[in-house]
Amino acid sequence: MPEDNLVLVEGLRKWFPKHTSLLDRFLGMEREYVHAVDGVSFAIRRGEVFGLVGESGSGKTTTGRAILGLTPPTEGRVIFDDVDLTALDKTSLRKMRRRMQVIFQDPMASLNPRMSLGEAIGYGLRIHFPQLSSDERRDRVTGMLDKVGLSPANYFYNRFPHQLSGGQRQRAVIARALVTQPELVLADEPIAMADVSVRALLLDLMNRLKREFNLTYLFITHDLATAKYICDRIGIMYLGKLVEVAPLRELYTYPLHPYTQALLAAVPIPDPHRRRTKPMPKGEIPNPIHPPAGCRFHPRCPLAQDICSAEEPPLVELRPGHTVACHFAEQFLP
Ligand code: SF4
Helix, strand or coil, rough: CCCEEEEEEEEEEEEEEEECHHHHHHCCCCCCCEEEEEEEEEECCCCCEEEECCCCCCCCCHHEEEEHCCCCCEEEEEECCCHHHHCCCCCHHHHHHHEEEEEECHHHHHCCCCHHHHHHHHHHHHCCCCCHHHHHHHHHHHHHHCCCCCCCCHHHHCCCCCCHHHHHHHHHHHHHHHHCCCEEEEEEECCHHHHHHHHHHHHHHHHHHHHHHCCCCEECCCHHHHHHCCCCCCCEEEEEEECCCCCCHHHHCCCCCCHHHHHHHHCCCCCCCCCCCCCCCCCCCCCCCCCCCCCCCCCCCCCCCHHHCCCCCEEEEEEEEECCCCCCCCHHHH
């Protein structure tokens, strides 16, 4: 594993069994699977913000959860700092969890309404740093409350989630994630439920904390405009596959996959005098139980040709650090 990779994902698959009725089983019907993630490989470099971007149902959240061991992969390996997480037993994986934390989309759902912020943020310290005295724990929690802008910290220490605004709740969730001094933070749509007025502030806060604590983020979003604000590199996912990976500026300047091009064209432009955004290509994401053969994007792709439904395009590097899975991507090279 090269020194600058914190995480290496190799051939990750996660299939969920579809619920089958007793009658189906009695009739001997074969069990079907939702192919949520279907053979994904990429690396996350130490200190970067790697964005996974795609529509709902693309498999980005399942990929993130599988990387952190929150859902066991069906196949493939996740190497974290030279340790194969997929080979660890539950106890060893639990120990590694201190180094990998999560910020979920809905702060109200991720905070226990009956716990004060002091208790909620201190909980991870109780588990991972049992040697700390209660005074030391309190100091660490109040220090972190200050870092995320919940000041005066002693006041917020005793507040409950329902006494906070949405933005303050998400700051508390960020504090809870960072108080155990993780190295990798999975941020799953962390600003999607925040007011538009505080979204940029939360992203700025995450950026500042990343620098201060030398963090690495896996940032999951459906929104390329948000990804542009914070990510260093981006992987575009479609129906359980990675279709394009590139550094941020490279991806925005030379999008090589028709799906990435469609996502970029659909990003709203905040200027009423400029042309309107284009809609996404027609059609829904196909059923992940029976994904299309060949290129999974072919039923919606405006450039699809016969080969696209017959052969799956491999992910190949067409420019330095820029990989894409499309039979006809070369036509978009500068
Ligand atoms: Fe479109 Fe074919 Fe490229 Fe898939 S391989 S994105 S269907 S042109």
